[in-house]
Every structure is written in structure tokens, then in C-alpha cells.
Amino acid sequence: MKKIIPLALIVFASCQNKHSVTDAATSLQYANAGDSIVNITADSLRNTLIRKIGEEGLAGAMRFCKVNATGITSALAQEGISIGRVSDRPRNIYNEMNERDKLVWTEYTYKFANHDSLRPALISEKNEFHFYKPIFVQQLCLNCHGASKKDIPDSLIPVLDSLYPQDRARSYKVGDLRGMWHVTFKKEAPKETKKNG
Numbered sequence: 001m002k003k004i005i006p007l008a009l010i011v012f013a014s015c016q017n018k019h020s021v022t023d024a025a026t027s028l029q030y031a032n033a034g035d036s037i038v039n040i041t042a043d044s045l046r047n048t049l050i051r052k053i054g055e056e057g058l059a060g061a062m063r064f065c066k067v068n069a070t071g072i073t074s075a076l077a078q079e080g081i082s083i084g085r086v087s088d089r090p091r092n093i094y095n096e097m098n099e100r101d102k103l104v105w106t107e108y109t110y111k112f113a114n115h116d117s118l119r120p121a122l123i124s125e126k127n128e129f130h131f132y133k134p135i136f137v138q139q140l141c142l143n144c145h146g147a148s149k150k151d152i153p154d155s156l157i158p159v160l161d162s163l164y165p166q167d168r169a170r171s172y173k174v175g176d177l178r179g180m181w182h183v184t185f186k187k188e189a190p191k192e193t194k195k196n197g
């Protein structure tokens with residue numbers, strides 16, 4: 001079952017019982033919040049990368065293509081919000097997709113192949129909202145995610161190989177679909193659990 005709500009935002013509502021019905025206004029609030037959080041984090045990450053490449057070169061900047069390198073994550077955690085990125089070809093195996101991620105990804109890859117625009121998605125589960133937004137490859141990214149030797153400098157390849165022996169995040173081109181942002185919002189504790197406490 002799939003429900004489309006205004007602003008062309010996709011809400012996937014699963015048929016399983018653990019998923020609750022959420023009104024469209026609440027979904028929109030979370031979708032807007034998710035979008036802002038992703039935009040701020042993505043800008044911050046990009047600026048940090050550019051600065052660190054200038055200061056320390058590509059090898060030095062390597063550890064700054066991490067969401068928690070932005071310093072935004074701990075402030076969000078206090079609000080019960082977490083942000084991360086997932087990919088079907090991750091560099092860090094920690095960023096592998098789970099079943100829910102794959103549900104959205106399947107939709108994205110299908111649309112991407114058909115040259116449709118990819119819009120943010122929101123999934124409502126019993127205790128959480130999950131917001132997703134696609135990530136595309138830009139010129140800057142090729143330094144570390146492009147083709148070995150052609151885009152990635154020779155000197156960087158042994159560094160990548162030793163840090164990420166299972167690296168699958170190379171050979172991308174500008175405009176490729178690289179992965180997805182994923183923001184998790186905790187919902188308030190469901191009422192029935194309060195009976196015991």
C-alpha cells in the first residue's frame with residue numbers, strides 16, 4: 001500500500017501491523033524537518049571536505065567524508081534524531097543497506113533508470129519516522145569515489161586500499177546515484193506502554 005501526499009512527497013505505508021497510520025500533516029512536518037536536517041548536514045560535510053582537502057590534501061581529508069565529522073550528529077541525538085548515509089556500494093561496510101533502506105532504494109533506482117526525478121521519502125513505523133533523500137555524485141566526489149588512476153590520484157589508492165579493504169565506492173561518474181541520506185526520528189512513546197509505568 002503506497003500513499004502519495006501533497007508536495008509530491010512519497011509516504012510508504014507498509015501493510016504490516018507494526019506500522020501505524022499517521023495523518024498527512026504530521027508526515028509533512030517530519031518530511032520538512034528531515035529535508036532541512038539533510039540540507040544543513042550535506043552543506044556542512046561538503047564545506048568541511050573542501051576545507052580539509054585545501055589544508056591537508058586528499059589523504060588528510062579522507063576521514064572527513066563522515067557524517068559525524070560535521071559535529072551536527074550529537075546535537076541531533078539529544079533530540080532523538082539520528083542521521084546517516086547508506087549505499088548499495090559502500091566504502092565503509094557500516095553503511096550497508098538494511099531491508100527498509102532497500103525498499104526506498106529499489107524505487108529510486110527504478111526512477112533513476114527511467115530519468116524520473118527522485119523525491120524524498122518518508123516511512124512511518126510504530127516508534128519511528130524514517131526520512132530518505134538521494135545522494136548524487138558531484139565533481140568534487142570523484143577525487144575519492146571516481147575511477148582509480150583517472151580520477152583518484154595514484155598516491156591515494158594504497159591509502160584507500162589499506163583503510164577500506166572491502167571498498168566498493170569507486171568508479172562513480174558525475175550525476176550517478178551514490179546512496180541515500182537517512183534521518184530517523186523517534187516518535188513519542190506509545191500510550192499503551194504508559195499503563196505499566
Ligand code: HEC
Pocket residue numbers: 046049058059061062063065066085086087089090091092093095135136137138140141142143144145169178179180
Ligand atoms: C577526500 C576523499 C573523499 C571525498 C572528496 C568524498 N568522499 Fe565520500 N567517502 C570517503 C570515505 C573515506 C568514506 C568512508 C567514510 C567512513 O568510513 O564512514 C566515504 C563515504 C561516503 C558515503 C557513505 C557510504 C559509503 O560508501 O560508505 C557516501 C554516501 C559518500 N562518501 C558520498 C560522497 C559524496 C556525494 C562526495 C562528494 C560531495 C564525497 N563522498 C566525497 C572519502 C571521500
